[in-house]
Amino acid sequence: MKKAYILAKRYEWEEFGKFFRENKELLDKEIDLHKSTAFHYAAHSGRPSMYKEMLEMVDDPIGIQHVLRLQDDMGNTPLHEVAFVGEVEMTDHILKYNDDDESEQFEPLLFMKNNLGETPVYRAAALGKTKLLQHFVCVLNIDLSPHFHRNDSMSILHTAVIDQFFGTALWLLKTYGDQLADLEDDNGLTTLQLLATMPSTFRSQTQMGAFKNFIYPSKSLPTSIHLEFQQQALLPKYQDYQFYQDEEPIKRREDLESGEKGINQWSHPYQGNHSAFFWLWYSMWKAMAKEWKGIEKLWRKKEMHKLAEELVRLLAEKDKSWQQTSIATDRTVSMGKKKDQASEKQEEKSKDQQKHAEKPAYTPLLMAACNGILEIVEVIIRFHPQSIEHVSDDEQNILYMAVKHRQLEVYRLLKKLKMVRRLAGKIDKLGNTVLHYTAEFQGGHQPGYALQLQEELHWFERIEKRLPYHYTIHYNKEDNKTAKQLFQEKHNDLLREARNWIKETAQSCSAVAVLVATVVFAAAYTVPGGTDDNGLPRFLHHPIFLVFTIMDVVSLASSLASVVMFLSILTSPCEMWDFRSSLPRKLMAGFACLFFSMATTMMSFSATVLINIKLEKNKWTSTLTYSAAFFPVSIFAMMQFPLYVAMRGCLRSTLKRLKKITPRYIRNLLKRSKRKKIWDI
Known part of the structure; x- marks a missing residue:
């Protein structure tokens, strides 16, 4: 054979x-x-x-x-x-x-x-073959009920969702929704809970570059066609793998083996009347997708996001899990307990029991809040507004989930709904307030340990402002500490790394700043073109000489200012709360001055070159000279750009302080006349 x-x-x-x-x-x-x-x-x-x-x-x-x-x-x-x-x-x-x-x-x-216990019908669903499933049901009149499960109790809908064949999952849900929607797998997860553990299938948790973020949304389209493009500007409606068509069977087999599908092989996705601009727009993106794989991948990704959102909408409408809520017991603020040896041993035993205890089963809303899937959270709250006050078995609500897992967008949603203060006024089973859960460091998103610590301090301060004041002095049961004490203890390692990082950075940058200051100081006494018999510069009245003089003075001042900023960081004690705003603000100012001094130094260098070789009348040569001079400055700017972006929080805090000292009547004049409805999610 x-x-x-x-x-x-x-x-x-x-x-x-x-x-x-x-x-x-x-x-x-x-x-x-x-x-x-x-x-x-x-x-x-x-x-x-x-x-x-x-x-x-x-x-x-x-x-x-x-x-x-x-x-x-x-x-x-x-x-x-x-x-x-x-x-x-x-x-x-x-x-x-x-x-x-x-x-x-x-x-x-x-x-x-x-x-695995899969029948051919189950296997067709698991691999996203919707046309074959429709043929089984509509043409052959096969009842799918006996094919709903395999040996491990994984339902046919669960498998389609796990394999991300959302078009197939939608068809199954619309056809057998009453039988499939509430089925659970071996882990006790329904399909909606399963989706809540898949953040990468939703737009809110998909990281994209600047270009992809620009072309992904359809909100920037003209108003007259906005509704037509709102759901399908780049994607076929409910397009899925079963809609791929191939002219050559051999080619399809090759694509199947390699896992690649060309966007030019898609069947025409739209039925109905659309404007001429719509067809032109669609054809343009289709042509570009044939040439650039990046656009094709983005198209496919957006298709997956839209299908997942539609699947969530259908499941959330039937979800009743939020109705099974625990009672949040009212607990008074604890001022701490004195420890003896017997109580310490008992606490150690209780801690071990808590570690080995099974985690409570969270509802789809709480699981989505943990993973920051804003699409699921918004849809569930829209269909079931009361679910926002659901309490889990460990007496934690959606705010606890958002704070514990650093989900800022979920927190902002709750803040928009005016629910933060209401949800924050609870103490859970372990005696923790919501502020205690800011102590767990989940890993930062910012470059550099100092900026990660600043991010954590911002998060602590943000939650502390919304917490009832007397809760800040509450001692929990497990550690017998306040939230601030626990936060400082859990962030000691990060503080140590942040100190080392910011001091090493300041030391390196101060050395560069001193070098720049030395160069421009020496250049001030080396006049380009020399001096005449009276000791005056030969090009004193030349425009480029004026540029040289101004740029040299500005460069010297900027470099010395950056040296002062970096020295203030080096002499700082670098306590934890200094990283809240003081140290990052100094670092940002030092970087800005250093960058400005390097730019003006290169401008003074270019002016010197143009004076010495007398090329000021040749525009093309002048342009090339300035371009060559700014090449190292551009490289420095690109390398440090992530730090500038990360430190934009310092600028925001400065603007907030300015806003606070602005009279109220001026702020009211600047507000929009029409405000969005609070519960219009």
Whole structure:
């Protein structure tokens, strides 16, 4: 069977069929090490006529029933392989033999399971073959209920969601929603809870570059066509893998093996009347997607996001899990307890029990809040506004989840709904306020330890402002500490790293600033062009000489200012709360002065060159000179740009302080006349 194996791997299906026409006795023999037969391989050929011909080569009625039930080492029959490809016509050819009289003594083909307990129908759903599923249900009138589960209790809907075939999942949910929506897997997760653990399938948790963020949304389109593009500006509506079409079967098999699908192979996704501008816009993006893989990937990603959002909308509407809430017991503020040896041992035992205790089962709303999936949180609150006050078994609410896992957008949503103060006025089972959960360092998003610590301090301060004042002096049960004490203890390692990082950075930058100051100071006494007999510069009244003088003075002043800033950092004690605003503000000012001094130094250098070689009248040469001079400055700016972006929080805090000292009547004049509705999510 070596020749048949090689022909199949080369996709030479004409020769493959010819080989078995000449060797019919080998049709039920194993071709490879995985016990696959000719019918397993022929399922991937994309040629229903050849498959039908191979089936007709088996003359014995009992023999054909036996051949169609041969399983490979994974337990897959030829029908399982056909379901893998999604071939409707091949499926009909196989199932035609399932109705013969001889098949009554065998197990029905549609109910044969592989090693995972998957029937061919289940396998078709797991691989996103929606057309084949529709054929099973609508044409063959097959009841999908017996195919809902496999051996590990994973439902057909769970599998489609895990494999991210959201188009198939939508069809299943719309067809069998009442039976599938509330099913749970082995971990006790419903489909909505499963989606709440998949943040990468939603836009709010997908990191993109500046260009992708620019072309992804459709809100910037003209108003007249905004509604038409709002849901499908770049994507086909409910487009999924089953809608891919190929002109050549061999090409489809190659794409299937490599996992690639070209956007030029998509069937036309729109039915209905649309404007001419719409068709032009769609055609433009389709043409660009053919040429640039990045646009095609973004298109596919946005398609996945839209399908996932639609799936969430259907599931959230039927979700009732939020109704099963615990009672948040009212607890008074604790001022701490004195410890003796017996109580310490008892506390250690209780801590060990808590560590080994099972985590409470959270609702989809709380799980989505943990992972920052704003789409799920918003939809559930829109359908069920009361769910925002749901309390878990450990007496924690949605605010606890957002604070514990540093989900700023979820917190902002709660703040917009005016619910933060209400939700913050609770103490959970362990005696922790919501402020205690800011102590757990989850890893920062900013570059540099100092800026990560600043981010943590901002987060602590943000929550502290919304907490009832007397809760800040509350001692928890587990550690017998206030939130601030626990925060400082848990962030000691980060503080140590932040000190080292900011001092090393300040020391390196101050050395560079001193070097720049030395150069520009020496340049002030080396006049370009020399002096005359009276000691005056020869180009005193030349415009470029004026540029040189101003830039040299500004560069010297900026470099010395940056030296002062960096020295103030080096001499600072670097206490934890200094990283809140003081130290980052000094670092930002030092960077800004250093960058400005380097830029003005290069401008004075360019002016000197132009004076000495007298090229001021040649515009092209002057432009090239300035461009060459600013090349190192540009590199410095690009390398330090992430730090400038990260320190924009310092600028925001400065603006907030200015806002506080601004009279109220002026602030009211600057506010918008129309405010958004609070609960209009």
